[in-house]
Amino acid sequence: MAHTNSNLPARSLAEALATGILCFVGAGSVVADAAFGNVVALANGLVLAALVSATLNVSGAHINPAVTLVMLVTRRIGLRAAAAYIAAQLAGAAAGGGALLVLFQGVxxxxxxIAVTALGATLPGAGVSAGTALLAEAAITFILVFVIFGTAVDSRAPAVGGFGIGVAVAANILLCGPISGASMNPARSFGPALAGGVWTAHWVYWAGPLIGALLAGLLYHHVILGAQDARSSSAAASARAPAGR
Known part of the structure; x- marks a missing residue:
């Protein structure tokens, strides 16, 4: 996703703040759900839609190491910036998880x-194997990143801000929340795991999102955008060609 700010520290700060807020609200909604009712999908979708809209023109609104990795692989961000983004995202997630722990300890x-939800940590559902959770995370992250490319990367996309991305997150949580916790984001899983000390099957929430993000991003980049570029090149060549006799 494109950004208009050339200041890497400012962009990294935006990523840290946005990921921290996402972790705070996303994991917090799981804890609140246990106490007050079903708010998880709505809270996650709304906060991500708002955060993407707020940071899109600052940092590109990655807010997710899996998104940053696929932007690096498709050459939309450099290695130095990608490393800074991922470090900022994990730092923000750690701060968000810590703030969440402090908040709910006082409620x-x-x-x-907190005890029932493991501070909103993403965990495989009861009786769900790590392998099944891995497949679920890969599948829903594929959907999320496909939507990200279609709404925020593709130059033909309508200007809808983070709305489509937030809707995708909410739908994915409704679909796979009971199966894997529906993380789609290693940083979202890292924050509450660090603050709450619950690391059960944590590798799933790195491997699954990274696999799904890479598959979706590479498909969109090489097949969908690649076909668009080929058509554009063909049209340009036709326009430059001399008129037929």
Whole structure:
């Protein structure tokens, strides 16, 4: 996703703040859900839509190491910036997880909710194997990154800000929340795992999103955008060609 700010520290700060807020609200909605009712999909979708819209023109609104990796692989960001983004995302997630722990420890019933939800950590559902959770994470991250490319990377996309991305996140949580926790984002899983000390099957929430993101990003980059570039080149060549006799 494109950005208009050439200041890498400012871009990295935007990524840290946005990822921290995403982790705070995303994991926090899981804890709040245990205490107050079903808000997880709505809270995650709304906050990501808002954060993407807020940071799109600053950092490109990655807010996710899997997104940053696929932007690096498709040459939309350099290695130095990608490393800074991922470090910022993990730092922001750690801060968001820590803030969440402090918040709910001070709320009546919050301690019980933290214990039940592992501070909103993403975990395989009851009876779900790590392999099944891995497939679920790869599939829904594929969907998310495909939507990201279609709405925020492709130059033909309508100007909808983060709306489509937020809708994709909410739908994916409704689909796979009971299966894998529907992370789609290694940083989102890292923050509450670090703050709460729960690392069960944590590798799933790195491997699954990275696999899904790379598959979707490379497909869109090479097949969909590649076909567009080929058509554009053909049209340009036709326009330059002399008129037939």
């Amino acid at each position: 009546p019933g919050g301690g019980d909710a």
